[in-house]
Amino acid sequence: MSANWGTNIELSLFGESHGKAIGIVIGHLPAGIHLDMDEIRWHMKRRAPGQNKMSTPRVEKDEVQIMSGLLDGVTTGAPLCAMIENSDQHSKDYSLLKECMRPGHSDYPAYIKYKGYNDVRGGGHFSGRLTAPIVFAGSVARQILRQKGILVGAHIQSIHNVYDDSFGVDITSQDIETLLQQQYPTLHEGVFETMQEIIEKARMNQDSVGGTIECAVIHVPAGLGNPFFDSIESHLSPLLFSIPAVKSVSFGLGEKITGLYGHEANDSYYYDHDQIKTKTNHNGGITGGISNGMPIVLRVGIKPTPSISQKQKTINVKTKENTELEITGRHDPCIVPRAVVVVESMVALGILDMMGDI
Known part of the structure; x- marks a missing residue:
């Protein structure tokens, strides 16, 4: 499973929706860029769940921990690694999804591609939860673009x-x-x-x-x-x-x-x-x-x-039967x-x- 992208800058995305943490590594950033963390927090808040009835009730603070590449608020030129802890998982809501494939989701093609070993909790690595580190990386990018x-x-x-x-x-x-x-x-x-x-x-x-x-x-x-x-x-x-x-x-x-x-x-x-x-x-x-x-x-x-x-209506890949599924959990x-x-x-x-x- 590849999670890398970029030509002049490099992105490596990691984590799963109900894992311990999600994050991103950004390579080839210029050194000497002062990051406005307040602006980054604002953009993270714009994406964050649990703020009203229009979004999932899952509450995540989406507080970014900078693990490397930043010193005194300024980029050092080393890969910038940002991590966001997951804290509000209800993994039991997804216990049936190893067998019953959700319509419109990645469940069935991922089951075939990864032989049933993929993490289905909250969508795993396919989840929109992974867009949180993308917003962090994009917030860094837009600050560099603003200088131009x-x-x-x-x-x-x-x-x-x-x-x-x-x-x-x-x-x-x-x-x-x-x-x-x-x-x-x-x-x-x-x-x-x-x-x-x-x-x-x-x-x-x-x-x-x-x-x-x-x-x-x-x-x-x-x-x-x-x-x-x-x-x-x-x-x-x-x-x-x-x-x-x-x-x-x-x-x-x-x-x-x-x-x-x-x-x-x-x-x-x-x-x-x-x-x-x-x-x-x-x-x-x-x-x-x-x-x-x-x-x-x-x-x-x-x-x-x-x-x-x-x-x-859906299928159960374990019993190989047609069945019905009523999805529980918290969703937008x-x-x-x-x-x-x-x-x-x-x-x-x-x-x-x-x-x-x-």
């Missing part, structure tokens, strides 16, 4: 059939900073209240809902990326698809661009004093796989949480609100990894 003037921010685009506004052509630093101060960021004030109602309705029906997250990266200079195998799209997509429950990734208008004529889809250039901009941003700030100086805009689709309390009726900071973190890591090209 690059900001990353996202908002909840939709939950079920309730939609927020979309990013416009011009996205300012203040727009991003405003989103980053919100626990559940949206562009349209008040829309999240309606989203909450949808989530609560699903929870009361022992069901779940999914949605989309729109993310923007601003002030990326033109010229970042490569055509074909290391385009910005192809570099970021594997990271985003590594987030549990992500089922789609698109850039700019995504599939909507296929319904336009060429003259509508093309982003026309113009000079704004000595700065080159485009009148539209249908291609999401990327053409030919390379940044064109406009905001990089992408959208991530997240499926409804597969763990629901309704009785579902919608993981989209907690996933916003995870998407931001993955994008920050991907952009930082590519910055070696420019």
Whole structure:
């Protein structure tokens, strides 16, 4: 089972949902970077469970312990190792799952691949719990990017059939900073209240809902990326698809661009004093796989949480019989609100990894 990624920086993710701890090792970070731990704690809180009825009641403080690579708050150049202890496990809730495969989960393919030895408690290494160290690493990455003037921010685009506004052509630093101060960021004030109602309705029906997250990266200079195998799209997509429950990734208008004529889809250039901009941003700030100086805009689709309390049909791999399963335990009726900071973190890591090209 591989848990390593990176070209110019290196990530090694470890741990399981109900193990003693989870964590990440970040290699090739520059020395001399002062880390703002208060900012990191804020982003960790944005992802943390147990804060309201929209998330699992599992309570984890997600306090990060730096094991190496940091001295007096400054990176030393050695691999930065961060560990987060697990403290609120209910492992007995998962005793049946060695035999009964949960619909929509990794249980069955993991059972085949790892011959039944994989840890199923809370999803094991497949769990969204593993996104906590990803948020830590992404928080480090975004602080390094900020020194280069690059900001990353996202908002909840939709939950079920309730939609927020979309990013416009011009996205300012203040727009991003405003989103980053919100626990559940949206562009349209008040829309999240309606989203909450949808989530609560699903929870009361022992069901779940999914949605989309729109993310923007601003002030990326033109010229970042490569055509074909290391385009910005192809570099970021594997990271985003590594987030549990992500089922789609698109850039700019995504599939909507296929319904336009060429003259509508093309982003026309113009000079704004000595700065080159485009009148539209249908291609999401990327053409030919390379940044064109406009905001990089992408959208991530997240499926409804597969763990629901309704009785579902499945199989028992021990008895080789069809059966029914009623999932117990603690689960999010919608993981989209907690996933916003995870998407931001993955994008920050991907952009930082590519910055070696420019």
